[in-house]
Amino acid sequence: MVQPDICGQNARVYLEYDRAADIPAKEDGWTRFVCLSDTHSTTHWDDGGRMPRGDVLLHAGDLSSYGTVWRLKKTIDWLGSLEGYGAKIIIAGNHDLWLDKSSEELIVFDEVERTTMLHACQMLMAKSRLKQVGSTYLEFEETTIRDTSRLKEWKIFGSPASPRHSSGAFQYGTKEEAKEINSRIPTHTEILLTHTPPYRTLDKTRKGKYAGCKNLEKRLTSGELQHCRLHVFGHIHEAAGAVIVKAVDGRSERVAVNAAMMHRGKPVVVDLENFN
Ligand SMILES: Nc1nc2c(ncn2[C@@H]2O[C@H](COP(=O)(O)O)[C@@H](O)[C@H]2O)c(=O)[nH]1
Numbered sequence: 001m002v003q004p005d006i007c008g009q010n011a012r013v014y015l016e017y018d019r020a021a022d023i024p025a026k027e028d029g030w031t032r033f034v035c036l037s038d039t040h041s042t043t044h045w046d047d048g049g050r051m052p053r054g055d056v057l058l059h060a061g062d063l064s065s066y067g068t069v070w071r072l073k074k075t076i077d078w079l080g081s082l083e084g085y086g087a088k089i090i091i092a093g094n095h096d097l098w099l100d101k102s103s104e105e106l107i108v109f110d111e112v113e114r115t116t117m118l119h120a121c122q123m124l125m126a127k128s129r130l131k132q133v134g135s136t137y138l139e140f141e142e143t144t145i146r147d148t149s150r151l152k153e154w155k156i157f158g159s160p161a162s163p164r165h166s167s168g169a170f171q172y173g174t175k176e177e178a179k180e181i182n183s184r185i186p187t188h189t190e191i192l193l194t195h196t197p198p199y200r201t202l203d204k205t206r207k208g209k210y211a212g213c214k215n216l217e218k219r220l221t222s223g224e225l226q227h228c229r230l231h232v233f234g235h236i237h238e239a240a241g242a243v244i245v246k247a248v249d250g251r252s253e254r255v256a257v258n259a260a261m262m263h264r265g266k267p268v269v270v271d272l273e274n275f276n
């Protein structure tokens with residue numbers, strides 16, 4: 001059995017393990033989150049049962065590469081096929097073009113193709129269809145889930161947005177846009193799922209640039225999101241990992257996870273003790 005790589009006041013994080021079975025079972029009164037991101041239409045991650053199971057599977061976007069509907073379908077079908085999770089919560093990222101209905105990039109397609117593809121995407125992501133395979137897609141919205149004991153209810157918010165970097169879906173270019181987008185995160189959020197990292201947390205590119213969102217960082221450190229105990233993101237593949245971030249007053253802390261699979265190759269497992 002492996003030991004947690006990081007321990008917080010009420011959190012345990014598993015990063016380094018060879019086999020899913022090496023991670024000890026979660027304790028009673030805790031919720032296990034299995035975090036992944038940036039799978040980009042690749043679906044081999046669970047071959048041989050390598051992915052740990054848990055109460056909640058969280059996917060922080062870049063579900064597909066190049067955003068075509070068939071590539072998106074590959075990921076949605078794969079996630080749907082995974083068993084052993086009480087809930088699966090997913091968001092989009094900048095690659096998931098056809099999920100961003102208002103993207104200016106869709107204008108290059110002619111009207112018939114655009115309408116056909118948007119309809120196919122709508123069918124693929126229909127809430128009722130996803131519900132049948134235990135998945136919930138969040139696009140600037142929240143949901144609640146319960147751990148397997150059903151005693152604790154977690155409030156989860158998901159945002160696919162990221163700062164503009166070349167072209168892509170759900171990107172914002174100005175400080176004002178960033179502020180408006182991040183203001184949509186409710187103050188009672190306990191689990192936050194965003195595609196972008198916050199500025200200076202697991203967001204350093206291989207060229208040494210901190211590419212995370214400055215406004216998101218400001219919102220998180222302002223104290224307004226003091227109930228947030230887990231923040232899962234991806235996007236900057238090479239910065240994958242996890243850290244514990246303490247509030248300035250030292251009274252609360254959150255686990256920050258960059259769950260980019262393209263870099264780590266396995267999910268980050270986070271156990272949180274249940275309390276309200
Ligand atoms: N300097 C920046 N590099 C960025 C930014 N966003 C992404 N990236 C780099 O691209 C890869 C892949 O990202 P993806 O969204 O195309 O999958 C990422 O790992 C970074 O190296 C950015 O805003 N600034």
Ligand SMILES: [Mn+2]
Pocket residue numbers: 038040062093235237
């Ligand atoms: Mn990516």
Ligand SMILES: [Mn+2]
Pocket residue numbers: 062093094095195234235236
């Ligand atoms: Mn991305």
